[in-house]
Amino acid sequence: MAHYAMVIDTRRCIGCHSCTVACKVHNELPVDMIYNPVTTIGPIGVFPNLHMVHIPLLCMHCENTPCVDACPTKASLRREDGIVWIDETKCVSCKACVMACPYGARIPNHGKGIVQKCDFCMDRVDQGKVPRCVQSCHQKARIFGDLDDPNSEVSILTNKHHTVRLLDELGTKPSVLYIYGLGGQMR
Amino acid sequence: MSHKHDSWGWMLAVDFFFAGMGGAMLFIAGIADFILGAGNTSVLGNFIGPVFIAIGACFLILELGRPFQAFRVFMNPKAILTFGAWNMTFAIVLGIIFASFGIPVLPWSGLTVLRKILAALCIVLGFVVATYPGVLLGRHKARPFWNGPGIMVLFFLSSLVTGAAAHILCGFIFGESSWLVSQGLILDASGSVVLADLPHITAIFLLFQLIFWVGYVWIKFSGASEREAKAAQRWIHGDLSTSFKLGFIFWGTIVPMVLLIFTQHVLQIVGACLAIVGGMIMRYLAVRGGEDRTWLPGELKYRSKLPHGDEEFMKVFVTQRRTDRC
Numbered sequence: 001m002a003h004y005a006m007v008i009d010t011r012r013c014i015g016c017h018s019c020t021v022a023c024k025v026h027n028e029l030p031v032d033m034i035y036n037p038v039t040t041i042g043p044i045g046v047f048p049n050l051h052m053v054h055i056p057l058l059c060m061h062c063e064n065t066p067c068v069d070a071c072p073t074k075a076s077l078r079r080e081d082g083i084v085w086i087d088e089t090k091c092v093s094c095k096a097c098v099m100a101c102p103y104g105a106r107i108p109n110h111g112k113g114i115v116q117k118c119d120f121c122m123d124r125v126d127q128g129k130v131p132r133c134v135q136s137c138h139q140k141a142r143i144f145g146d147l148d149d150p151n152s153e154v155s156i157l158t159n160k161h162h163t164v165r166l167l168d169e170l171g172t173k174p175s176v177l178y179i180y181g182l183g184g185q186m187r
Numbered sequence: 188m189s190h191k192h193d194s195w196g197w198m199l200a201v202d203f204f205f206a207g208m209g210g211a212m213l214f215i216a217g218i219a220d221f222i223l224g225a226g227n228t229s230v231l232g233n234f235i236g237p238v239f240i241a242i243g244a245c246f247l248i249l250e251l252g253r254p255f256q257a258f259r260v261f262m263n264p265k266a267i268l269t270f271g272a273w274n275m276t277f278a279i280v281l282g283i284i285f286a287s288f289g290i291p292v293l294p295w296s297g298l299t300v301l302r303k304i305l306a307a308l309c310i311v312l313g314f315v316v317a318t319y320p321g322v323l324l325g326r327h328k329a330r331p332f333w334n335g336p337g338i339m340v341l342f343f344l345s346s347l348v349t350g351a352a353a354h355i356l357c358g359f360i361f362g363e364s365s366w367l368v369s370q371g372l373i374l375d376a377s378g379s380v381v382l383a384d385l386p387h388i389t390a391i392f393l394l395f396q397l398i399f400w401v402g403y404v405w406i407k408f409s410g411a412s413e414r415e416a417k418a419a420q421r422w423i424h425g426d427l428s429t430s431f432k433l434g435f436i437f438w439g440t441i442v443p444m445v446l447l448i449f450t451q452h453v454l455q456i457v458g459a460c461l462a463i464v465g466g467m468i469m470r471y472l473a474v475r476g477g478e479d480r481t482w483l484p485g486e487l488k489y490r491s492k493l494p495h496g497d498e499e500f501m502k503v504f505v506t507q508r509r510t511d512r513c
Binding site: 031032037038039040041053055057066069070071072073074075090091092093094095096098099100101102103104107108109110112113114115166167170171172 | 257262269488
C-alpha cells in the first residue's frame with residue numbers, strides 16, 4: 001500500500017500564493033477558509049545579505065493522528081494510503097479535531113455546520129493525478145508521491161536531503177516534509 | 188468574516204461548569220449516602236445534580252455546528268468526548284433514580300441495597316463527569332496552557348468547590364421547605380452532619396484551589412518551554428489577568444473561603460454564591476486560555492495580515508455576493 005507524502009522545498013518557494021488560490025478554487029472554499037496558507041519568515045539578516053523563507057502550510061496527514069483520535073463521530077478518518085479526510089455526512093462540527101490538531105489545519109465551515117480540511121485532493125489522487133497545489137506550483141517547490149516507493153521523487157528527495165517535520169517533538173509523524181533553506185538558494 | 192483561529196466558545200465553558208458542578212454534587216451525595224446513610228444531603232441537591240449535568244449537555248449540543256445530529260457524538264468509543272457523553276448520560280439517569288430514593292412515598296425508596304449500589308455508581312460517575320473536562324483539555328499536545336495532568340486536578344477541585352457550594356445552597360432552600368418534610372413527602376436532612384460541615388469543607392477546597400492555581404500558573408510561567416511561559420503570560424500580565432486575579436482568585440476564591448469559615452447563614456450563602464460564580468469564571472478563562480496553539484513558523488504574522496471582515500472592501504465584497512445570489 002502506498003504512503004502518500006509531500007515534500008516542500010522551501011528553497012524553491014517564492015511565496016506567490018498560487019497554491020493557496022488553486023486550492024481555494026478547486027475545493028470551492030468560502031472566502032474566510034484557507035487550507036494552504038503560505039507564511040513568510042524574514043527578511044532575515046542585514047543588507048545586503050537579506051534572505052526570506054516562505055513556508056507553505058497544509059494538513060500534515062500525520063501517521064499518529066490526534067484529530068482522528070479526538071473525533072467522537074468517526075467522521076475523521078485516515079485511509080490506508082495515509083490520507084486523512086473528513087466524512088462530511090458524519091461531522092457535527094464539535095471542533096474536537098480543530099482543537100486537537102497541532103497544525104491548525106482544520107477549519108470550521110460555519111455555513112455548512114461542519115469542519116473541513118485539506119485531503120491531498122484525494123479525488124484527484126484516486127485518478128492518478130497530483131493535488132491541485134502541486135500542479136499549480138510553477139517553482140516545483142511541492143513534490144507529491146509515494147514515500148514507500150523507493151523510486152518516487154519524494155523518496156529520493158527525503159534520502160538525498162535533510163528533511164524536517166513541523167512540531168516533530170509532538171510525535172505526530174507528519175507526512176509533509178520540508179527541505180528547509182533560505183530562499184534563492186536554488187537559483 | 189473572521190480569519191482568527193476558530194476554537195471552542197463560551198458554550199463549552201458553560202457545559203464544563205454545569206457538568207462539573209452537577210458531577211461533584213452526585214459525587215458528594217454518593218459518598219455521604221454510601222458512608223453515612225440516607226438523608227445526609229438534601230433531596231433538592233440530589234435532584235439538581237443530574238439536572239445541572241443535563242443543562243451542561245444541552246449547552247454542549249448547542250455548541251455543535253449541527254445540533255440535531257448530536258447523537259453522532261456517541262459513536263467513537265476511543266474518543267474522550269464520546270466517553271464523556273456516555274458518562275453524562277448515565278450520570279443523569281442514575282442520578283435522578285438515586286435522588287428519587289429521597290421521596291418516601293415511592294415504592295422503591297425502602298430498598299437500601301439498591302440505594303447503596305446507586306450511591307456507589309454516583310460516586311464513580313460523578314467523579315468522572317467532574318474530572319473528564321480536565322482530561323479532555325490536558326491531552327491537547329499543542330495547547331501549551333492546557334497540556335499536562337495539572338489541569339485535570341484543577342477542574343476536579345473547582346467541580347468539588349462548586350458542587351459543595353450548590354449543596355450548601357440547596358440545604359438552605361430545603362430548610363425553607365420544611366413543610367414537605369413534615370408532610371412526609373421528602374426525606375429529612377435538617378440534622379445532617381454533612382450539610383452542617385460542608386461550608387468548612389468547601390473553605391478547605393477553596394484553599395487548595397488557591398494554592399493549586401497559583402502553583403499551576405507559576406509552573407507554566409517558569410516551566411518546561413517558552414510556549415508555556417508565553418501562554419501563562421496572558422494570566423499574569425495579559426488580557427486574562429484582571430479576570431483571573433480579581434474575578435477568580437479574589438472574588439471567586441479568597442472572599443468565599445473567608446465567608447464560609449463563619450457560621451452565620453447569610454455569610455455562608457453569599458460565600459457559596461461567590462464560589463459558584465468563581466467556578467464559572469474559571470471555566471471561561473480556562474477555555475479561553477487554550478485558544479493559543481503552538482504557532483507554526485510565520486503563522487502569527489500571516490494571520491495578522493488577513494482581513495477581519497469589517498474592512499470596507501470586505502463589506503462591499505459580501506454585499507456584492509449577496510446581490511449576485513439574489
